[in-house]
Amino acid sequence: MGPERIRLSGITKAFGALKANDHVDLTLHAGEIHALLGENGAGKSTLMKILYGLLRPDSGEIRINGQRVSLPSPQAARAQGIGMVFQHFSLFEDFTALENIAIPLEGRIADAALRAQVEAKARHFGLAIDLDRPVHTLSAGERQRIEILRALMQEPQVLILDEPTSVLTPDEAEALFATLDTLAEEGAGILFISHKLEEVRRLCSRATILRGGKVVAETDPRAVSAAELAALMVGEGVLDLRPAAAHALGEPLLHLDGLSVAPEGVHGVALQDIHLTVQAGEVVAIAGVAGNGQSELYAAISGEGGRVTAGRVTMAGQDVTRRDINARRALGAAFVPEARLGQATLPQGPLSENVILSWHATESLGRWLLDKVRIGEVARTVISRFDVRTPSADPQAAQLSGGNLQKYVVGREIERQPRLMVVDQPSWGVDARAATHIRQTLLDLAAKGAAVLVISQDLDEVMVMADRIAVMHGGNLSAARPVSALSRAEIGLLMTQGESPARGAA
């Protein structure tokens, strides 16, 4: 192990009553790839923002190369040799890759001199990038390479990566690991934030595990099992999914027949000739890297948006291509959009009033005045049946944590007893316990004979839930195949290259 690069001791940061970091200690050495593990909300991102100068700790000490420092701004952190690759990319969409790299470099502009340096650096680390394309035309993997290259241009002694693989295909993740190995061999210390345990065990030699803002363990992740790591993160055993008992499939409830949709906005994706059938009793999942047309597909299926240029959407045997979301709900469909606050719920509205958003389509909730008793009953039923933890009896939607709000939204739709359930990103930003609960709920719904369509970027989620999987790539949807007939590598290939004509025919 090389010399000590960073020593954090007693770092504490509170937001109001919530202690995001509570006396956190962490030491990072040169040449080490150190994992920072924890659930959503465990305080990983807060700690990294403190180390990158974006937040000031309430108390505690930061030492870099043995010197006590204060980091009032990202510039100060960069001057100390700290580089950061953000989880939600901090790129500028309309700018070229080269301009994006120039922005944080003091005194530089996107000129020929910078280009030469960037190209040399990219060759050294084997990062292939077209520097002149605007970022919005690039894939998630390419964007991340720009972020990494940008950090590397500052010759960092410490590189922080915040959940870098969550948007990558398996191949892209492998390429990233190779780059990180090179960087560590050359003496940089790397902090790798993740909740994917297998890749942490593959890549990292130390792991610090945070729970509720406190360090609960520091360990060598290769020496313990993934299950032990998970237990440390969550506190007690993670719930396992119960697979549904074998059941027969019924009639097709959702059928997309050659659906094409015009792109929306400047950065939108056009859907091209989409074919998909979901039968009663099965769970079909749509995998793919974000931004390949999943949002457009969700909007087209729910009837919320998108201009259909060809093809048809059929629900329960009826053509609904030109009909709105309420007509589709009336046919027994229920929809859970990706955005929990603002789309699935009104953030400032109490949970009882949020019942109305979808229930009004099929239920009578009062003729002139709202039937407050009825909606209050519905909300209470959802809260108790779906284990929604609330701070008060009828709180505002925005007061719930992400996981509990998602349980509420999914529960609210299931209480409508849908025959077809469409869920976009069921567990995005939700802690492991709530994610398992939501997945189980959806599996149980399918077992009772509903058709379930799940759109997800989380490959693990897709693999555990689906009976059949289709993959989106560039606005095209591959044929749906049984999960048993697909390996992760094959899905990865479909995610990056789409379906080759030969395979499609097979």
Add this chain to the structure above:
Amino acid sequence: MEMLPFILATVFTAATPLLIAALGEHVTERAGVLNLGVEGMMIVGAATGFAAAVLTDSSVFGILAGALAGMALSAVFALMVLVFATNQVATGLALTIMGLGLAGLIGQGFVGQPRAAIPPVKIPLLSEIPVLGKAIFTGDFVFFLSLALIAFVAWGLNRTRFGLLLRAVGESHGSAHALGLPVKRIRLVAILFGGLLAGLAGAYLSLIYTRFWSPGMSAGRGWIALALVVFAGGHVWRLVLGAYLFGGITVAQLHAQAGAIGLPSQFLSALPYLMTIAALLFLSISGRKGAGAAGSLGQPFVPER
């Protein structure tokens, strides 16, 4: 042919205030701030400039005072949207209403007073060229300043580090903040620059274009300048083209009225505004929704701390 240099010169005179105000707003919008108070800053610049010119008997000093008055008003806007993170649309509209009232107050007592023209600047040699010499190379000094401003804005935004950071802040203030760029300070500079130019454009109206002060004399030119920025879609050259096109329409309708072509004069006066609406309509229906506008345009920026 005798009329041509004269007509061209009037086109440039009509276009210059639009061009200057639009250049300022262009910079403000590149930084992600939508300031709908252009009309208000213009009219305050016109009133203050005229009053200062009369009181000091110096039109040059008046133009300077008008520009600074526009900037002072934009500082109020900056305080509201940057410090208190108010809604930019509402604040901008309020600024226009406030500016119209304030200008009436400042201009009280100066209504109807005439001002002598500022002697034109002639570029040596070039002004001797037939037609073009009189149209382009002879003019007031603010006209030449506006040409320099075009080059300054285009170069500043695209070739300098400050321009890169300004556009970055406009494209995504979240990303810019995450990288540690001083979002608010950069936006402050952009807003003040926009105010300075709007005030300058207003002073040009009262001291060079019409050479008298009357309340409400900006007559919606601030709104036309805003439309020009939309029309330009992020390109300075399109903004310049648009400004001269509108200057041309304004002059053309004056000549059409004089020529008595049988249309009511009110219709002809409305022509530039109809063109503004048409330009905006064209942009929105041709499916270029949001194209060219800065990514964070109009959104208040509140960093977590």
